[in-house]
Every structure is written in C-alpha cells, then in structure tokens.
Amino acid sequence: xxxxETPHAPSPLVPLTFxxxxxxxxxxxxxxxxxxxxxxxxxxxISRTLCELLDWRRPNGKLKNHECRLLLERLRDQGFVNLPxxxxxxGRGPRRVRLTxxxxxxxxxxxxxxxxxxxxxxxxxxxxxxxxxLWAEYVERYHYLRHRVPVGASLRYxxxxxxxxxxxxxxxxxxxxxxxxxxxxxxxxxxxxxxxxNLPYIVNNSRFLLLPWVRVQGLASKILGQCARQLPRDWxxxxxxxxxxxETLVEEERFRGTCYRAANWIALGRTRGRGRxxxxxxxxxxxxxxxxxxxxxxxxxRLCQATAPTYTEPPDQEDRAWA
Numbered sequence: 319x320x321x322x323e324t325p326h327a328p329s330p331l332v333p334l335t336f337x338x339x340x341x342x343x344x345x346x347x348x349x350x351x352x353x354x355x356x357x358x359x360x361x362x363x364i365s366r367t368l369c370e371l372l373d374w375r376r377p378n379g380k381l382k383n384h385e386c387r388l389l390l391e392r393l394r395d396q397g398f399v400n401l402p403x404x405x406x407x408x409g410r411g412p413r414r415v416r417l418t419x420x421x422x423x424x425x426x427x428x429x430x431x432x433x434x435x436x437x438x439x440x441x442x443x444x445x446x447x448x449x450x451x452l453w454a455e456y457v458e459r460y461h462y463l464r465h466r467v468p469v470g471a472s473l474r475y476x477x478x479x480x481x482x483x484x485x486x487x488x489x490x491x492x493x494x495x496x497x498x499x500x501x502x503x504x505x506x507x508x509x510x511x512x513x514x515x516n517l518p519y520i521v522n523n524s525r526f527l528l529l530p531w532v533r534v535q536g537l538a539s540k541i542l543g544q545c546a547r548q549l550p551r552d553w554x555x556x557x558x559x560x561x562x563x564x565e566t567l568v569e570e571e572r573f574r575g576t577c578y579r580a581a582n583w584i585a586l587g588r589t590r591g592r593g594r595x596x597x598x599x600x601x602x603x604x605x606x607x608x609x610x611x612x613x614x615x616x617x618x619x620r621l622c623q624a625t626a627p628t629y630t631e632p633p634d635q636e637d638r639a640w641a
Contacts, residue, residue, distance in 0.1 A: 336392065337385040337470060338497060338517040345372060346398070353390065353399045361387060361401055376471060377518060377626070378558025385470055415465050421455035424531050427482065431536035434479040434487070437544050441552050442474045449476060456489050461527045462572065468524065470494030471557050473549070477541055487532050488541055491525035492549060494518070495565055501587040501608050502565060506618045516621045521553065523566035526577075538577035546581070550613055550629060560629035562617050567606040575607050583609040 334341045341349075349368060356364050365386035369375065374382045393399045442449040453474050458465040470493060477488040495517060496502075502520075503513065528538050550560040567589060568575040579585065588605045613629065614620075620627035 335497070335514075336389050337382070337494070338514055339374065340514060341389075346393075348372075349390075349393065350399050353401065357400070357402055359402065361390065364402075365390060376557055378556075380557075382470070388469060415451075415454045415458040417455055417459055420452055421459050424485065424529070427485065427487070427532045427534065429481075429534055431534055431540045434481055434534065434537060435540070436480060437487075437541060438478045438480070439475045439490075439541075439545055439548055440478070441556075442476055450474070452476070452486070453489050456486065456529065457491070457525055457527055460530055461489075461525055462569075463525065468493035471518070471521075471553075473552055473556065475545065487529060487534075487537065489525065489527045489529075490523065490541070490545060492521045492553075492564075493524045495520040495522045499565075499589060499608060501589070502610060505584075505586050505610065506563075506621050508618075508622045512622050512624070516623070516627055519559070519562045519621060519627055521549065521561040521564055523564060526566070536580070539580035542577060542581040542583070546611055546613065559626075560613075562613055562620055562627055562629055564611040564613065566609050568609065569604060570607050571604060575609060578609045578611075581611070583611045585609055 331343050331346055333343060334346060348371065352368055352371065353364055356367065359367070362383065365383050366381060368390075369381035369383055369386050374386060376382060390399060390401055394401050440449070442453050444450065453476055454465050468491065472491060472493040475488075475490040475492075476486050477490070478484075478486060497517070498513075506513075508516070523542075526538070526542075528541075546564060549564070554560045564583075566578065566583070568578065570588070575583075575585065586608045589608055590605065615630070
C-alpha cells in the first residue's frame with residue numbers, strides 16, 4: 319500500500335541555497351523535470367540520479383544522497399515538485415529509538431580525570447549495529463536534545479577508559495556545521511562564495527553527553543582535547559579530507575560552557591536565536607553561546623582560500639588557542 323500525497327500549487331522560481339550549495343534557476347528546473355519524469359522510481363533512486371546530474375558530492379567523491387532527499391522534501395513542501403509516495407511499511411514520522419535495560423542508570427563513577435587515562439574513543443557506525451544502538455539509546459534517554467538523525471556528514475563516538483573497560487563514559491556527535499552564524503563568519507572574515515566553497519571544513523559538535531552517573535571533575539575537557547586530536551584522522555578516513563575548525567553551540571540557560579573553555583575553545587559570542595535551516599526568520603530559538611576550536615594554524619586565512627584549504631599537523635599538540 320502507498321500513502322497518497324496532496325499536490326501543491328507550484329511556487330515561483332528563485333535561486334535556492336541548501337546545505338552549503340547554491341542552486342540556480344536552471345538547476346531547479348532540471349530537478350523539477352527529472353522528478354516529473356521519474357515518478358516510477360523511489361525517492362532514493364531519484365535523489366541519486368539528481369546527485370549524479372548535479373555532480374553534488376562530498377570531497378571524497380561520494381554522492382550527497384541524504385542531503386538531496388532533504389532538498390526534495392523541502393521543494394515538495396514549497397509546492398515546487400511532486401514526489402512518489404512512501405511505502406507504508408516504512409512507518410510515518412521520525413525514527414524512534416527503543417530504550418532497553420542496556421541504557422539503564424549505572425552505579426556512580428568517581429575519581430580524578432587522570433585516573434581514566436588513557437581514554438578510548440571509538441567511532442560507531444552502521445558496521446557496528448550494537449554500538450550504534452547503544453549510542454542512540456544513551457543520547458535519546460539522557461541528552462536534553464534527544465536523538466536526531468544528523469544532516470550531512472557525521473561521526474559518532476563512544477568514550478571508554480582502560481580503568482572501566484565495559485563502562486561507557488560519554489557520547490559525542492560531530493556533524494555538518496550551520497550554514498550561517500554571524501559571529502563565526504565575522505571571525506573567519508570570509509565572503510559568501512568562500513563560505514559556500516569551504517564550509518565542509520568546519521565540523522559541529524552537535525551532541526556531547528557525559529553520562530549522568532559519571533562524576534569526574536575535568537573529564538569532559540580531557541575528552542574534548544583527545545577528540546580534537548583524533549577527529550581529523552577519523553574524518554579523513556570516512557570523508558576523504560581533514561577539517562580545519564570545530565564549532566559548538568551551548569544553551570546558556572542550561573550550561574556555562576566550562577568544559578569547552580577548559581579545553582581551550584574560543585568563545586565568539588551569542589547566536590541570534592535562529593535554527594540552522596531557518597532562512598525566513600520564522601523559527602525563533604534561544605540564543606546560544608558559540609565556541610570554536612582551530613585544528614591548525616592560520617585557520618581563518620585557510621578558510622578564505624579560493625582553492626581547497628589544507629590541514630597541516632600542528633607542531634605542538636598542547637598549543638591549541640590559535641587564530
């Protein structure tokens with residue numbers, strides 16, 4: 319069985335920026351033509367076809383299929399395209415995380431941060447389904463923003479220690495950055511074309527969960543420091559290039575950003591209280607504190623290059639407060 323979707327009246331053609339790419343009127347016309355002619359295909363097949371035609375790829379050459387699916391859904395909501403109906407067996411609404419006893423509260427873990435060295439940060443993905451489900455359970459159950467499927471490139475980490483080999487201490491999610499943030503963009507000093515070209519070289523720490531029974535002072539900043547050293551290599555392995563800058567947003571009413579400050583992240587100010595996809599000023603949010611963390615020297619200059627910026631290993635891993 320299929321679910322029928324109600325068609326919309328077509329919207330006027332204007333250029334569109336989505337997920338760091340600018341789509342011209344001619345490209346939008348092509349998208350409408352392809353979706354109209356390929357109505358017998360699935361949404362995944364249509365999005366892959368469009369990625370090939372638009373040459374919409376990650377720096378490692380892989381198609382941006384997930385982003386294209388989201389673009390098609392946005393264009394459908396605007397009445398610009400009609401999409402084939404979803405199969406009903408896939409369910410409706412966002413994916414739900416089923417909570418099990420694996421994520422139940424654990425006995426309190428205490429001590430000093432040095433007692434937990436060395437830390438072990440493991441990347442979890444589809445190839446390790448059990449670890450991925452555990453990560454999702456912890457975030458859904460204990461993070462105030464809960465679990466959401468990230469848009470674009472992403473890496474998830476589970477953090478353990480040799481002292482507690484089986485116990486998970488923390489969960490992290492790194493994902494694609496916000497399209498625009500005034501304080502960040504001023505700090506970098508780039509133009510709109512430079513931002514569109516080099517935005518993938520910024521990675522956003524969109525989830526950081528120290529599990530509530532882990533009460534170890536200074537451990538959070540230790541985790542951030544080690545992850546900043548490990549992430550460039552892991553990101554390159556998965557996506558074919560190394561990021562230059564990390565960013566994160568901290569909800570000021572809940573947190574002070576102490577662990578980021580202790581890990582030498584740079585506070586750039588507050589956001590304007592808009593969502594990452596809110597270009598029409600219709601989704602007001604609470605302003606948040608913005609922090610960034612350069613991964614090598616001269617990051618603003620590198621991000622303003624017309625050619626692809628390069629990552630160079632820092633000579634001193636402990637010296638991180640670079641402009």
